[in-house]
Amino acid sequence: MAVEYSWPTKEESKVIGTSHDRLDGAAKATGAAKYTYDTNPPKLLIARGLGCPHGHCRILDIDTTAAEKVPGVVHVHVLQKPKLGDDGKPIQPEIEWEGELLAVVSAETEAAATEGVAKIKLDFEPLDVFVDDEDLAAAEKAGRTSKGGGKVQLEKEPGDDEDEDEFAEKEINRLLGEAKRVVEGYYGIRPITHCCLEPHGSVCSWEGDKLSAHLSTQNVSGTDEQFANALKIAAGDVHVECQYIGGGFGSKFAPDYWAIAAAEISKATGRPVKLMLTRDQELKLGGNRPSGYLKVRLGADADGMVTVWDSQHWGTGGGRGGVVGHGVIPYVYRPKNFRRVATAIKTNCAPSRAWRAPDHPQACAISQTAYDDLAAKMGADSYDIFRKNLANIDSNQKAEVYAAEMEIAAKLMDWKAKWHPHGKGQANGSVVEGLGMAIHTWQGTANTSNCMLRIHPDGSVESFCGTQDLGTGTRTVCAMVLAETFGIAVESVKINIGSSKYPESGASGGSTTVGAVSESHRRAGLDALEKLAEVVAKKLEVDAASIVATGGRVGSQDDAAKSLSWKEACSLLGHKAIEVTAGYKIGTKSPLSSAGVGGVQMAHVAVDRETGVVRMKKFVAVQDMGLIINRKLAESQIHGAMIMGIAYALFEERITDPKTGQFVNAELSDYKLPRLGDIGELVVELYEPESERARGVIGLGEPPVISPGAAISNAVCNALGVRVPVLPLTPKRVVEALSAKA
Amino acid sequence: MKRLSGDASTGRVASGFSRREFLRGSGAAAAATALAGASQVAAGEGDEKSDGVVRGKATVVLDVNGGKHEVQVQPRTTLLDVLRNQLDLTGAKPVSADPSSGAATVLIDDKPACAASTLVLQTVGKKIRTVESLGGKKLDAVPEAFTHADAEQCGFCTPGFVVAVRAFLNEHPKATDEQIRSGLNGNICRCGTYANIIRAISIVRGG
DSSP: OOOOOOOOOTTTOSSTTBOOOOTTHHHHHTTOSOOGGGOOOTTOEEEEEEEOSSSSEEEEEEEOHHHHHSTTEEEEEESSOOEEOTTSOEEOOEEOSTTOEEEEEEESSHHHHHHHHHTOEEEEEEOOOOOOOSOHHHHHHTTOEEEEEEEEEOSSOOOTTSOHHHHHHHHHHHHHHHOSEEEEEEEEEOOEEOOOSSOSEEEEEEETTEEEEEEOOSOHHHHHHHHHHHHTSOGGGEEEEOSOOSOOTTOOSSOHHHHHHHHHHHHHHTSOEEEEOOHHHHHHHSOEEOOEEEEEEEEEOTTSOEEEEEEEEEEEOSTTOOOOOGGGOSSSBOOSEEEEEEEEEOOSSOOOOOOSSTTHHHHHHHHHHHHHHHHHHHTOOHHHHHHHGGGSBOOSSOHHHHHHHHHHHHHHHTHHHHOOSTTOSOOBTTEEEEEEEEEEEEOOOOOOEEEEEEEOTTSOEEEEOBOOOSSSOHHHHHHHHHHHHHTOOGGGEEEEOSBTTSSBBOOSOSSOHHHHHHHHHHHHHHHHHHHHHHHHHHHHTSOGGGEEEETTEEEESSOTTSEEEHHHHHHTTTTOOEEEEEEEOTTOOOSSBOOOEEEEEEEEEEEETTTOOEEEEEEEEEEEOBSOSBHHHHHHHHHHHHHHHHIIIIIOOOOBOTTTOOBTTOSTTTSOOOOGGGSOEEEEEEEOOHHHHTTOBOOOSSGGGTSHHHHHHHHHHHHHSSOOOEESOOHHHHHHHHHHHO | OOOOOOBGGGTBOSSOOOHHHHHHTHHHHHHHHHHTTOTTOEEEEOOOOTTSOOOOEEEEEEEETTEEEEEEEOTTOBHHHHHHHTSOOOOSOOSOSSTTSOTTEEEETTEEEEGGGSBGGGGTTSEEEOGGGGOSSSOOHHHHHHHHTTOOSSOSSHHHHHHHHHHHHHHOTTOOHHHHHHHOOSOOOSSOOHHHHHHHHHHHHOO
């Protein structure tokens, strides 16, 4: 009989939806949790890389003689070696971004490795550098642009003999001409980095032909094959392990060439090798988010309903080009008539990587600001404009859910009482306050996941799954699902994750993990419970279909007298544990998970007009996510996303020297991030009516990081009555925007 | 003392003097000089000063978490290096070479200090306590509250934060909300656990 998979009802649930403490919380808080960087096998060599000092250059020579002589240095591995070609002509590697690793020094100590790196003599020929991603005309002139796609959609269609482009141009101009309100705006958001606190890296060692790699990765089940392909060995001969990862945010899906190098050096030296990026290398190479700049003409009717949107946007994904996709412009809101064009710029900066909710935070920041400027221009309440335009959206969530969330958020913010027209608030000395809002969407589909589960005759339960904990609390989620399924304590379930030897589970990207592991663990749990129920039913002489497991007992739901304790029930198994493997394949329709969420955020800021300093006063987030597994962990994800949003709205950006391409603030002393005192009051509301709960589990990690840029920018605009066009809203940019207006 | 050769990895190819070089070279030498006569420094050997880097190895005894530990050091060796690579106390994390992240915070004579920018020779004869001393069988109230308030996500910054909070609360057991928000700005969390850390501190403080 096939098991019917489902979640217990709200009333039946004992564990799911509660706030359980993170199972590995104390291990993390006392230093007991071992990360890749903390792995110290015997005879370990510590390796450090030499990064390219120039944004664009040709490597003429790498002389490692002096490095090799440094006491303690054991091995020097050159990654970008100039050599002579078959025709006798020199082949000199061309490096297109600063920081790219050129050589790796392995030594007995970190200090010796660092000294060895400093002793490498590098001879290079500097080439032209281009890093300005904001000046589109300059990029075009320098031949650095490429088409990033676009789309035109109009209510009216061109006639048979009309040229489509010409028609669109004419029609958009007509619509703008007829619009009662027109906003012409410019908005931008600078590139930022992932800035994982544990840098990218690995500890690699070999036993014969088998590679063991401790890798700081959000893709345990997928990286063994990547190692194998690069090293030309069988995937079965690679074991990837990651029990704890110090931040990924979308940047740690692959071993990267530096982990491959660590494996090669380990092979060459016969010793384990630890190669972690240094802090500046992490910022330069470890991942960054594309910038985005947008010019728009927006037309609306007298009530503030947007009727036409005409934008072009650009930005850079670094050395391989790339730009925020046009499909998310304008963000969530989608007027009936629009034209959008994207242009990618190639710069001499390291290539971008997926950053928490790829493209969405930038799209939100450069387009929902225009909607707020419409409110400013009309002297209207931003809330009314955002609310009204829900009539035209293109989202994974429904307009009525956004409307309900807006109402809740407005209450929590006390929006009506606090709101004033843009720039018309009461000043307290030089300080003015303002409110802003934004809305967002995300998919959050469950990824593929498999779980092997054992129920032992002594009553112990253990599961094995090749997933990982990015910081979400994956172990706790798995344990809660199994504890609910078996009616036992969360702490009594032994969860094993973080090894590529375990059944395959998808990478943690796209907010897919909680859905994935909830699917696999619930399925495996119910499959195993069915087997246990057969044994128990036989013993109790009841129908197996009547067996339920709850409150530490397994027995008939029809007859309370007929039940056994969990331990007694399991002891009926004799000497043979129940072992099942169950899984979920991404994209399969399931009663346990689905996709598509929305959320609303509102910011209250105080801005000092003299110093340009923006302070967060209060920040409200209302978020839907289907069925909540662990309330506490869900709230933590939203808090974290809001703070990460404050970071890119007010503090962080990559600053690149235009002449050398050097990332000049690639240390934490200079790469500004918010501190504990910078966040103001955060209010999180989980939107969870029965209709949401019934949708099953949906991922949450990404959506709440999307709105902060626009919400905070809109709040600053509401305070000042002046748009500070480009994020982050540093004191300098605020002051400049005010002087430009004056 | 001769200037060190350039460090291509930081882009200072042909000139200049970096903070890191100071730490590696002259600063370390100065620290060694200051402590050379100290009785705790034993068995110095093989000094080699030709390029400005003192490489003498020495065995010193450190007082870590209430126990005495013999470790091998050079003048340039940082406390963080010794804790992590010789004593396998990996709670303090190497997030930044300078103290700007707070991830390598430990207590030296009960005062918070950055193990990444403290030379080990400066700590001989002092009481060093790491985050590990707050764990074990008897969990300290701070890591306990961090767990309960979920003041951790990836957890890489957490040990440094826990030690900083322990030191802060030792100094200000009745800290006001205002003091909490202004007194713990030396640590960085990238996952965004600050709100939960504030709650954790409130739990320990009471109220």
